[in-house]
Amino acid sequence: MPLIEYREALNQAFAEEIERDPNVVLMGEEVAQYDGAYKVTRGLWKKYGDKRVVDTPISEAGFIGMGIGASMLGIRPVIELMFWSFAAVAYDQIINNAGQIRYMSGGLINCPIVIRGPANGGTNVGATHSHTPESWLAAIPGLKVVTAATGYDAKGLMKTAIRDNDPVMFMENTLLYGEKCEVPTEEYLIPLGKADCKREGTDVSLIAYGRAVLTALKAAKTLEAEHDISAEVIDLRSIRPLDEDAILESVRKTHRVVLVDENKPFCAVSAQISSLIMEKAFDELDGPVGRVCSLDAPAIYSPALEPLQLPTPDRVIKKVREVC
Amino acid sequence: MTKSVAPRVDFAKAPINAKLTSEDKRTLLREMLRIRRFEQASLKMYQQGKVGGFLHLYIGQESVAVGAVSLMGEHDHIITAYRDHGHALAVGMSMDECMAELYGKATGCSKGKGGSMHFFAPDKNYWGGHGIVAGQTPLGLGLAYGIKYKGLTGAALCFLGDGAVNQGCFYESLNMAALFELPVVYVIENNGYSMGTSLERSSALDKCLAQRAEAFKIDWDQASGEDVYQVREVTQKAIDRAHKESKPTVLEFDTYRYYGHSVADANHKGGYRPEEEIEIFKKQHDPIQCFKARLLDEQVLTEEQYGIIDTEARAEAAASIKFAEVSPQPTEESIFEDVYFEVDRQTEAGRTGKHFFND
Incomplete structure (x- = not known):
């Protein structure tokens, strides 16, 4: 089995899901032409183009809300937060719109989005960039929260998260992006809710x-x-x-x-x-x-x-x- | 506050209105009357303690929703804020499901889970009904994104109030609407007051609120909202821009609400606005009475026909109360339904792991 970095495992998950489902779109700050602030989306814009990999302005509330709105029409946005800490400026969109719209519509609407990015301290970037909001978000019925410790898990969980029909908050870690592990070349999925x-x-x-x-x-x-x-x-x-x-x-x-x-x-x-x-x-x-x-x-x-x-x-x- | 005077231009002659049949025109009137009678009935029930939470009435603003919605085609979508009953009825939701929702009954449009501020009908391209001021503005952008992504010719009509224009996410949305050339039409319904704070006290402005679109090189227009013909004419141009050029527009309609921000707003009469102001709007600028007079003048409506339309609207509203009264309460089990799609459908994902944590 090839030994690859955590970020590369995620990258493979995105590529495979983009190819599998025409409604999958990656969006976020610097995800396209810059190849991702942490190079998680490296090469994907070049390969899949403007429609599937979209650079957004620095407007977390705006582009997360936009992704939620698009998901109501069946698009499956995979939205990067450069840091999960930045979710604080998009909290209304994540909590009230992604998290509650299914319930408040009596089940008429679902919101198949993934919001993802690093959620960790340990990199000397100060308190505002080092939050670990999985407990904040898991406290909201309607949201799902996933974390991956290894590249193998990251790939399998991410592919499942993208196919899930509920909003999935996917927590990564900048200190893990460079960690290597064996990841099979054949396709595999890891279910959410399985330790x-x-x-x-x-x-x-x-x-x-x-x-x-x-x-x-x-x-x-x-x-x-x-x-x-x-x-x-x-x-x-x-x-x-x-x-x-x-x-x-x-x-x-x-x-x-x-x-x-x-x-x-x-x-x-x-x-x-x-x-x-x-x-x-x-x-x-x-x-x-x-x-x-x-x-x-x-x-x-x-x-x-x-x-x-x-x-x-x-x-x-x-x-x-x-x-x- | 300053308000536009009654329109002097004859918008009936605008191409989009010239093609209306007599029946079409009476339908516009009927839709406005249905909203008013429904809301008057809901107010009555609210005062009787039958309805919980808040009740934000749209009475006085009916021409805006009815005019704009009357232009919607197959791939046009609509989303609005919490003053959402008018838009809901205009897109074709039934009074029964709306009244039942106010009652919190299982037969309500949101099964009693949303209430007054959260009516939805995706099958009619109606995406709510949103409680947080301006929170729906990025969602409206997303609808436009979805339309464009799918290669469809459509527009997303995103309504907001004059109080919403000072929220940051609205400007984030305008920036991306222009940047990504998205077919969204933001419709500001300017009723003069963001809750109890007048326009002058809440918004720094030059000409009007819609003018702020200039900062994003987005086309904008401002008009009186009391003439449904004018609303249609102005909105159609924006929809055309969305359909033909995939470009956004910001519209602003001057309008007026006769009741408070919500029914719980005790200061709306003589508090933050003079009672005479309300009377002037009721007597001189009422969208239903203006349009009725117009149709009588055009001889496409008789007093008798008006009477029938009104009687039918009142009867429909009364029937919706009966429907809501006899409808069942939601079951206790339903608290845990409609939280997760996968759990509701009992898919493999929905059956894997613990989703709820009470026990």
């Missing part, structure tokens, strides 16, 4: 999504080598819909849980999962559910400090040792 066990273990479940999965995997390695603790790593991949069965199955197996997520702790995705585990698997737990989140302050610029603000393998290890 993936990235590492089997017996003593503790590390439940994570996005880049936090890689943090959890690093921690799991050290836990095994240095502390004789066998950690299982569950990658949620999709926040809403959520694979509740996979979470509970892992808890029933290990009886101890540490949730790892790059959200700030208050109302984080991990807080929701923690509550779910308490409600549905209370008797299975041999210890309190632990959480490792980003430190609860705006994302700091300081290159020296920012890496410490995100969950680190060390913090995960420390938390695991507290609950085990």
